[in-house]
Structure formats: C-alpha cells, structure tokens
Amino acid sequence: MDNRKRLVLKTIVDHYIKTGQPVSSQTLLEDYGLTVSSATIRNDMKYLEQKGLIQKAYSSAGRVPTELGYRFFVDWLVELSELNRRDQHAIIESYRFQRQEIEELLRQTAFLLANMSGYAGFVLSPRLEETQLESIVFVKLDVENVLVVIVSELGIIEHCMIRSPLSPEELQEIGTLLNGRLRGHRLDEVRDEALRFAEGDGWYDSTLRNAFVLLKETLERRLQRRLHVEGVFNLLPRLLGEGLLLEDALEVFTLLGDADRSSLYLESLSSPQVKVNIGSENEASELHPCSLVLMGYGFSGVLGLLGPVRMDYSKAFSITSYIGNRLRTILTLSHRANILTLTREASGQ
Amino acid sequence: MDNRKRLVLKTIVDHYIKTGQPVSSQTLLEDYGLTVSSATIRNDMKYLEQKGLIQKAYSSAGRVPTELGYRFFVDWLVELSELNRRDQHAIIESYRFQRQEIEELLRQTAFLLANMSGYAGFVLSPRLEETQLESIVFVKLDVENVLVVIVSELGIIEHCMIRSPLSPEELQEIGTLLNGRLRGHRLDEVRDEALRFAEGDGWYDSTLRNAFVLLKETLERRLQRRLHVEGVFNLLPRLLGEGLLLEDALEVFTLLGDADRSSLYLESLSSPQVKVNIGSENEASELHPCSLVLMGYGFSGVLGLLGPVRMDYSKAFSITSYIGNRLRTILTLSHRANILTLTREASGQ
DNA sequence: ATTAGCAGTCGTTTGTGGAGAGTGCTAATT
C-alpha cells in the first residue's frame, strides 16, 4: 500500500473519529488539503474498501472505517503522544490527597480514567492472594470484643470483629505466634492455614477456633477481585449515538456489573503495555460494540477505558498509559515503604 | 365527587400504571366491567378532567392521570397491602449473611430495594453524629500510617487511615485517655471536643494535640453522609419509555451522583412513615419526571425508591415499608447486632 | 497514473390520503 493510500485511510479514520459522519472524497479534499483530485481519492478508497479497511453504508454513501481499518490505524497510523501537561498535572494533583486505602485508591483511579477520557474507566483490583501477609493485629476493644486487622504487603487492610474473653496478653501472644508463622506468606496460603488452624483440635479453645473460621471467611471475601467502574454515563450516550439499541448498551453495563465474569476476562488481557481490543476482537459478545484500551499496572491488576469502537484511540492511549504508570508507581512505592517498616517493627503487636 | 367518579379515576390510574397506554371510555367498560355506558363514563371523565385529575394528549386521545390525579389516587384510592410472603422471605434470606460493616449493609439494602421493585433503590446513611461513641482505637500499621477505628453505639466499625509519626506506645496512651474522656458522647460532640482540644494551647503537649487533630479529621471524614444508589439501569429504560429525553434522564442520575445535594434533599423528607413525592412535587427540578417513595428507618437515615411518575405505587409502598422496617429492626435490635450475627455465623459453619 | 464529467444509486425529507381510535355534543330515554 503506497503512502497516499495510507494517508487517505488515516485521514478517513481521523475525520470519522472526530465527526462520526461518513467521509466523502470531497470532504477529504476540502478539509485536509490533499493535493490530488477527488476522483483519485475515490480510486484509493475503492482500493481500501477492497482490502476490507473501509466500507460504505450504502452504494452512494461516504466511507466509514471497518474494525480492520481501525486495527490498521491503531497498529500503523495513529500518532502517539504524551498526555498534555495540564492533564498530567491534574492527575498528580488528584492523587495528592489520596488516603492509603487501596480500594479507595483504585476507585479514584477509575474515576480519573473516566473523567479524563469521557469514556468509562475501570480498574480491576490486584490479585491480593499473590501478595504477602505483613501482619495480623488483634486489638482488645472492650471486655468481650476483639478487633482483627489484616495488613498485606500492599498496605491493604481488612478488619473484622470477634467476641473473645481472652486477655490482652493472651491476644498479644497469639498475635506474635501467628505473625511469626504466617508473615511473608501469600494471602491465599494464609487463608488455607487459617482453615487448618480452625480444624485442628486441642490447640486452642473454641472461641479462638471461631476466630480462625472468621479470619478465613474474611480473607476469602477479601481475596475476591473487585472491579471498579466509573463513567458509565459517559459511555451510554456515546453508544446510543453510534446507533446502538438501548437494550444492547445496557448489556454492556450488565457485563461490567458482573464482576466475576468481567474480572476473568480482563485478567486474561493483562500486560504491562497498553493494548487495545477493537469491537468484535473482544471475546465477550456484549462488548462487540465497544473498544477496550487497557494495561496492567502490576500485581496482576488491570485498568483501562471502555469506549465505543469509534473512539479517540490516541487520547485513550495517552490517558491509560499515564494513569496506569502513575498507579503502578504509587503501589510500588507503598510496597517498598511497607517492607522497610517490617524490619523496624519486628516487635510490634 | 361521587363513588362512581372515584372508581373511574381509580380504574384509569390502575390501568394506565399497568399498561402505559391512554385509557379510553371503551377500555374502561370492556376490561373492568363497569355497569354504565361509555357515554356516562365519558361524562365522568370530562368532570375529572375539569378537576385537573386526568388529561388527554390531544383532542381525541384517551385519558392519562395528571400528577394531581396520582396524588388523589395515592391519598385516597390506592389499595395498600402487605408485601407477599415470597418476597418477605427473600428479603429476610438476603439479610442472613449480612456483614459487619454498616455501609455494606446499607448498600445491600439499596440493592434489595432496586431488585424487588424494578426501580432505583437508595439508602441514605444514618446521621452517625447523633449516635454515641463506644470506643476509639489507634493501631500503628507502619512508619507513617495509623489505622483509626471508631466504634459507635450502633456497633459500627468505621476505619480510616491517617498519617502520623506517633509511636505505638504514644498511640496506646492517647487511646486510653480519649476513651476515658469521650466514651458515651455523641460523635459530633466528640468531633467538636477534639477540635477544641487540638486548638487549645498550653494544656497538652504536641503529641496529644496531634492525636486530637487526627481524631477530628477522621470523624469529619466519616460523618459525611453517604448515599447508596442501586438499580439505575432499572430506572433508565423506564424513564426513556415514558418519552423522557436521554439527556434529562441522565440529569436524574447526575443528581443522584451528587451525594451532598441529594442527601440534603432526602434528609428533609425523612419521616418514619412511607411518604411519596410525585413528579414536580420534588423540589429538585431534575426529579420532576420521577416519583420518590421513601421512609426514615431511624437514626435520621432515609431509604426508598425512585421510579417514573407512572409507578406502581402500591408495590412501591409495600416494598419500601417492609425493607425499611426490616433495616430499622436490624439496626436497633441490639446495638451489636452485627457482631452477634458474625459470631453465630462463624460457629454455625 | 490522474482527472473531469456524468450517469446512477440510495437515503432523507416532504407531502398526501385514508384508516382508526376516541371524544364531545345532541337529542332521546328512563
């Protein structure tokens, strides 16, 4: 394919992404100053159509990119650029007052993705089962209630309440024992270990056994991956604007609401680089009217954007990439911080 | 207004709620077996129209209730009934595995409301500032992060991460001091007290003052009311089905997303009984295409349903009422309901 | 290889004419 044909394709995609209107040879000439006649462009268009890169809705309509056309565009023609400074700054700013809680951090990241892009943003939480236990803390609240706090490598916490008559000293002892035994283990191992403790006989009184059951349950619940989605009301009008039926658009959101299914799917696409799935390249048939721009941010976590197939891929790439790297940095830093902490607080409860 | 006219109005509203089609005198006769002629019904309809209770879209169209008509219907004509046993059972079942965190409980309640009704369900969290402090716990997690756990009268655990260089020993000391001093006070008093201490000079050393600042910050953050909304994708197609523009429908969701504004509005409607706001009875203009069915469930919390004006008010009442009372019971039954539940769960399995 | 010119295609818009649903009115009936 010669350069002019590539340029014609690129211009068609650019223009269609911008306006949503089928592109005619005339428009191409007028708006983009090509130095050939409209007839020549029409010939090129015919060639591109034969190659399956563009198509027309009917015989005398302007051209529209096919999914293959978008794919070619994304792979060879799109101009990648860094996110502009203002947006970069806004993102950094919005992370400034970030609290340490990871789910809150992820939720906010999804929010950022959505707001910066105008599409839907999502963040699939990291696989916590792959992270290591930092410590388990028992805190006596009053005569009968004990608070259990679980801290992972990522600084993530989970807590639950149990009733136990054990004294603070006994609790401390148990805490030391558990921490000595489980610290540094993967959280899924910790969960299994908790189950084993709960089922082992003779070692502990029934109250404590209950505590282990509870610990196991809490971990089990917490290890489920969570999918944070924001900006669905950005995406909806765009999908409807593409001529999608409301019914089918809602299917998209139903899928997003099914965290189990979506997680599994997104997980399979994880990669450190920004990737894109265009339309029916998505396995999930509900997503055929959509494109997915995503990247892994570490710890098997995935984030990205969900937009219509007619999506500003260039912008989507730069936003996803910038925010993804930002989040990766934040998580990695807290990771390091916690490892440092570990050595200094060996005696802590 | 004589009985037949009331019956005509009730039947029109019933039928319109069910079908969404304008109701003709013919239909009324055929489907509901009135014992008078269609001409008589037409006369009654004309009377009702003059009273502003029904209207027609154009001169030869069937009748449709006006908002005033719905209001009359709701106040005088609607048949109230208990929620059917199956739904009652489903609701009780779904609360069985309720978790310890109140926000989770509220979220699930909103979910229930939405799913049972087919509309959008919402739960505005209680005014925690009106509940009493049970205890405050500080747990040092690593060099800079401190977990603050606040246990209120409701047995609710609120947790929050803050940053502080204080040592575990200092934290423990401060915790003991604070608990002795503030336990039993309302949470807003606790917050104010904390602020006063933090700003007072000379009395305390900087460590203690820091603690008060931390406490105030945590409380301030946690006392913000939260609005849980579920089932927006139930509501959306219904609103569009009523002929609402997508744009205006999205306005509704934008309002719901603005927790501050919605909370304030919903709060003002709080009452122990089920109430309804029909269409433009809602102050918020975004909600003019919607009806709001709501009730207070205690502690100044509010929950309810948001549906189109053409809403099954009878069903909405029974669902809201049942779930609202259920939640009230759960929250007030014992002030440590959640702990008890978890313990039972843990030992039961 | 490119271009001008033109015929042909097809969606969009606009207009028209029933068919049908439902009302309001009038005069007759109970």
Add this chain to the structure above:
DNA sequence: AATTAGCACTCTCCACAAACGACTGCTAAT
C-alpha cells in the same frame, strides 16, 4: 336529572410517492 345512543369531528399513525441531494463508479480524456 341522570343516563344513553348515535353521530360528527379531531387528531394520530401509517403507507406510499415524489422531489432532493450527497456521493459513488465509470468512462474517456489528459
């Protein structure tokens, strides 16, 4: 005085047709 039958009237909805216009593909010339 309330109710009813009958009928004229109103307005929407649908189908069909005609005019319009945007854009292409093809052909012949450059």
